[in-house]
Amino acid sequence: MKLHTFKIGGIHPEENKITAEVKTRNAALPKVAIFPLGQHIGAPAKPVVKRGDVVKVGTLIAEAGGFVSAPIYSSVSGTVAKIDTRIDATGYRKPVIIINVEGDEWEDSIDRSEKLESLAEHPELTPENISDIIKKSGITGMGGAGFPTFIKLCPPPTAKAECVIINGVECEPYITSDYRLMMEHAEEVIVGLQLLMKAAKVERGYIGIEENKPEAIKLLTQLTADDSRIEIVALAQKYPQGGEKQLVDAVINRQVPAPPAIPVNVGAIVQNVGTAYAVYQMVMKHKPLFERYTTVTGKKLKNPGNYLVRMGTTFAELIHACGGMPEGDNKVLAGGPMMGKSVMSLDVPVTKGTNSITILSGDEAHRKSVQPCIRCGKCVDVCPMGLEPYLLATLSANKLYERLEKEDVTSCMSCGSCQFTCPSHRPILDNILQGKGVVMGMIKARNVKK
Secondary structure, X not given: OOOEOOXXXXXXXXXXXXXXXXXXXXXXXXXXXXXXXXXXXXXOOEEOOOOOOEXXXXXXXXXXXXXXXXXXXXXXXXXXXXXXXXXXXXXXXXXXXXXXXXXXXXXXXXXXXXXXXXXXXXXXXOHHHHHHHHHHHOOEOOOOOOOEHHHHOOOOXXXXXXXXEEEXXXXXXXXXXXXXXXXXXXXXXXXXXXXXXXXXXXXXXXXXXXXXXXXXXXXXXXXXXXXXOEEEEEEOOOEOOOOHXXXXXXXXXXXXXXXXXXXXXXXXXXXEHHHHHHHHHHHHHOOOOOEEEEXXXXXXXXXXXXXXXXXXXXXHHHHHHOOOOOOOOEEEEEOOOOOOEEOOOOOOEOOOOOOEEXXXXXXXXXXXXXXXXXXXXXXXXXXXXXXXXXXXXXXXXXXXXXXXXXXXXXXXXXXOHHHHHOOOOOOHHHHHHHHHHHHHHHHHHHHHHO
8 A cells, every 4th residue: 555645854653542443422411511702713703692592402603703704503402691701722711602501402404314415416506505505504624723614615816726635634642533533424524525525616535544544544445436536545654644734745746835825725625524524414414513523532541532522511521421530640631742732721611623632641741851952953854844943943032033934933833743853852842832923913913004
């Protein structure tokens, strides 16, 4: 089997996929569901409900707050308790809608049957109305970035889409939610890809999967054997293979230029496996995005597993379902150990971008003492964006932000490969992210003045 991969940099962290063969279970309904209004890149959604309103599963509770925004649907039935603020996974206090859960009553419009709907059975679906349905569904990128999906289907006039690439890589250690979704709902994922291809008006589709998921590669290859337009691409195991630019390089051998260029500038629209499944659910079953596959994992967790979770469920409830927090010091991450964010409270809710809750023990999370840089250049060798991380980190630490911008800090994808490989245990990524934030603010201020 020929394995493809990206050309620049990359590392091989221990995969720790301890929940890979644990079948997905339905998480229990929360007693109270919390819905942050900013679950995506772009403007927060605007509430369309008020205190005392009664909602069902699938009821619209917040509409898109701008062009780059997405609506939010209730994952539970009950009564709106309040519109308030809560700390979310970013650590900041954000506006939320809080719903007291009462029963489990769904909107009548949602098709809850298990019948597989094929695209051939629905000739009435045109590219335009598929895109419109996706826009109204609240679907955003399910891999963590949270970009509203419909926008990727509307490329700028200077770009032309030629293919859709589904990201089935899941290269982050520990996380297995996408793998379980491919194994348990492969046919729906394929129909989701076909819908995305029709919406984007392209005749080529790819699903990229790393070699450490041979059963998923085999299953999807069998199921797409009769559709010559779709190719399952086996990828070498290398982090961060799931980065958009790295995936485009690996699958179609094209390199995406530095920002503001995006994958469609070289002909590719990249979507996550979970996104393809959500597109199927909305277009074929009229089910908006209000639940998602999430891995709850950690070496010392009693019963780690994969769950289908109603959004608004707190991390604390899911950890309790896995046997509770392990004894001793622990670090809880929203996401995996490479790109996940440490949370300040277990009362933060699962949102559209929560692909994993990862619990690291104190030993795993402990940082080693920082030593002087020995100029080994390993951080440069592994950077998948071709940057010089040691230089960016130094410029940031010395607040030399104009030079930092010239050295292309905005191309940093925050993958953490530099910090992972540093033999001196220097906080390279931490410094880069601090400086990148300042530079992004400078660029935004300049654009406002224009």
